[in-house]
Amino acid sequence: SQQGEEDPQALSIQEGENATMNCSYKTSINNLQWYRQNSGRGLVHLILIRSNEREKHSGRLRVTLDTSKKSSSLLITASRAADTASYFCATAPNSGGSNYKLTFGKGTLLTVNP
Amino acid sequence: GAVVSQHPSWVICKSGTSVKIECRSLDFQATTMFWYRQFPKQSLMLMATSNEGSKATYEQGVEKDKFLINHASLTLSTLTVTSAHPEDSSFYICSGPVGATDTQYFGPGTRLTVL
Numbered sequence: 001s002q003q004g005e006e007d008p009q010a011l012s013i014q015e016g017e018n019a020t021m022n023c024s025y026k027t028s029i030n031n032l033q034w035y036r037q038n039s040g041r042g043l044v045h046l047i048l049i050r051s052n053e054r055e056k057h058s059g060r061l062r063v064t065l066d067t068s069k070k071s072s073s074l075l076i077t078a079s080r081a082a083d084t085a086s087y088f089c090a091t092a093p094n095s096g097g098s099n100y101k102l103t104f105g106k107g108t109l110l111t112v113n114p
Numbered sequence: 115g116a117v118v119s120q121h122p123s124w125v126i127c128k129s130g131t132s133v134k135i136e137c138r139s140l141d142f143q144a145t146t147m148f149w150y151r152q153f154p155k156q157s158l159m160l161m162a163t164s165n166e167g168s169k170a171t172y173e174q175g176v177e178k179d180k181f182l183i184n185h186a187s188l189t190l191s192t193l194t195v196t197s198a199h200p201e202d203s204s205f206y207i208c209s210g211p212v213g214a215t216d217t218q219y220f221g222p223g224t225r226l227t228v229l
Contacts, residue, residue, distance in 0.1 A: 031216055042120075042207055042222040043158075088157060092216060100211055101148070102218060104158045 005105055006089055012111040019076045021108040023089030024069075030092050032065055033102065034074050037086045046074075046087075079112045086110070116142045118210055120221035127198055128229055135193045135224045137164075137208030143188035144210040148218070149181075152205040164191040164208075198228045 006023045013019055023032070031050045035043040049056045049065045049072065056063045062075040076083055086109050090102040117140040127133050137147060145166045150158040162183055163171040170183035180202075182194040195202055205225050209218040 033217070035220075040205075040223075040225070042118075043209075043220040045217050045219065048217055100146075100216065101160055101163070102209075103160070104150075106157045 006087070006108045008108060009106065010109045010111070012113065013079055015079060015081055015112055015114050017079055017112075019079050019083070019110055019112070021074045021087055021089075021110070023072045023074070023105050025072075025089075025091045025103075025105075026070065027091075027093065029067075030094050032063075032072050033090045033092070034061075034063060034072075035088045035090060035104075037088065037107075039085075043088070076110075079110075081112050081114045084110060084112045116140075116210065116219040118208060118219050118221040120206075120208060120224050122224060123222060124225040124227075126227045126229065129199055130197055132194055132196045133198055133226060135195070135206055135208075135226075137191045137193070137210075137221050139189045139210045139219075142210065142219075144191075145188060147185065147191040147208055147210045149183065149191075149193050150207045150209065152207060152223075154205075158207060161193075164193075166191075195226065198226070200228045202226065203228045 033048045034046040037043050047058045047063050049063050060077045065072045086107045088107045089105045119138045121136045147164040149161045151161050152158045160173050161176045164183045164185040166185045172178045185191040205223050207223040209220040211218045
């Protein structure tokens, strides 16, 4: 079943603007991860935030996690045309081992116009 | 980051034939790998967990006799789609978790088209 639900489903912005995507989930998690997928390609891991963390940064990416609301947001600052891709959140109920499974949301298609 | 490769990157086959997809971890050993399926404009759905040296664990609704998984070594897992039908056309992606980081590294995917 789809644990995560991203919104918006699609987002179109101009280069240089910031892009914010949200993800909601339903059950308890160990960690939440964000991935990027260029059209027809595999997934690239962007950032992982654990359930005891509230905010994390990596370069132009900022991720927040609110476990009380079961939601997360991904902010991409100063967007570039190369950021055009689909972005997925994925939740993990456990840490490590063969029972470690990711449940993916439906994704947000981000288009950054030059 | 860790590197996962898949082969082939795309395959077209006739209905009723079997197709084997390979997933290799190039710079790490993986006792566990995961196989996902992604239909156009949709999200990834976990199909099965591939376990080195033992049987794969399939998600509910995934036919284990149709999607045969073999994890014969710490660097290779294979998915065989048996008697493929057009509805099996999809993007198949494997991934491997890496240690304590809980990060999964994904292969580039295999596009399967069944005519």
